[in-house]
Amino acid sequence: MTEQELLRRESLQKLRELGIEPYPAEMFDVTAHATDIVTNYREEVLEDGTKNRLNYQSVALAGRIMATREAGKAMFMNLQDSSGRIQLYLRRDDFVEPIDGLTASQPINKSDGVTASHPVTTTEAPMFDTVIKKLLDLGDYVGVKGFAFRTKTGEVSVHVQEFKFLAKSLRPLPVVKKDAEGHIYDAFTDPEQRYRMRYVDLTVNPEFKQVFLKRSKMIRTIRNYLDELGMLEVETPILQPIHGGAAARPFKTHHNTLDMTLYLRIANELYLKRLIVAGFDGVYEFAKMFRNEGMDRTHNPEFTALEFYVAYKDYNWLMEVTEILLERVARAIHEEGASTVQVGDHTIEFAGPYRRLTMFDAIHQYTGLNVETADEADLRNYCRQNHIEIDASMGKAKLIDEIFGEKWKNT
């Protein structure tokens, strides 16, 4: 264990000795979220200059402590909950109640110069001095109760009156800091770490939650549309005795009771088609597929695919459905319902109608090659000249497919 992990276990132990449960089982009733308060907090300035706080005067928030700043007998923290971050303000004077088992720390001997505006108390504040200042670590889950206000530097904050541990964090979190100009320090950027420890990535880079939210919206939009078209959502076998429906290397496993080899599906196509044969007019499935092949950022050994199959329709119908589906998905992931998506320097318009052309026309238009009049030898020649890999087994149709794949899909 690292030094920090040992220290955190020590603070855990000390909390328990003080009778403070670091992992309470009872519910903490959350009544507000960080972003709502920051966005909607209101206050008015009265004629005599005093401020009147208008809302969020009794709130309870829960989240993780991501940063602390000590300022003498006050303390600032950043609390991060599912909505975002908000600053907490804690004052020593608010935590003067004794704690069983925690006796006299050093008396405060700075009481000589007490001023009226800052009534420094000589009372002990064990909750503040020991528990919050010493035994709290970055990353701890806490619940706080208090009221919203605006600090003199203008930041909407929560003045904490009650502080409770909800779950002590035993491992240090990468600390990402951002300065006033937006420069990011100590960013958690290692792609390996980010992919394998998504829970850490999402904690310290919460903006990536957007990816999860958008994915969920996309799936829900597709599901709603296909349901609207009268299709039935189904689930088909993942463990298959014969891995059909695609050409890919499968993961292999063994069923003990049946004593037989099974494969994780590489496709669900054949089972969906059987359901059409069985009499359903339309079926679809969001299906995890498993392919035991080379992987990179865009090729996951377990990836999710959507397939749908319908009876009595044709490709014209499918083109229309595809247009509508893609446009709906594009609009769904934008707050303002935009149908365009920015990819690098390109803006892609997902709203239909899309240009429609045949495979032959597409090839002709983008390569000048007329595959309709060309014979097999012509096609082979073209492939050789354009460095398209082919082999002797390929016939005319396959050669056209290869040319299309190389020249059109990449355009």
Place this chain on the structure above:
RNA sequence: GAUCCCGUAGCUCAGUCGGUAGAGCACUUGACUUUUAAUCAAGGAGUCAUGGGUUCGAGUCCCAUCGGGAUCACCA
């Protein structure tokens, strides 16, 4: 699968010509009652991915292995 690059403190990184292992943040101790990359003072923290080689001496040079990244090929 091919080529190139990377692996040093919890995090992000520096480390010159081969000569005692460095910085910021995080952590520990202390000061500070509206701070915000808080600040100030002091301190602790490392099997330099692993194994081998060259050398008086290797984080540094060479070889191998492992892990990762980028590009290309293939696939979705």
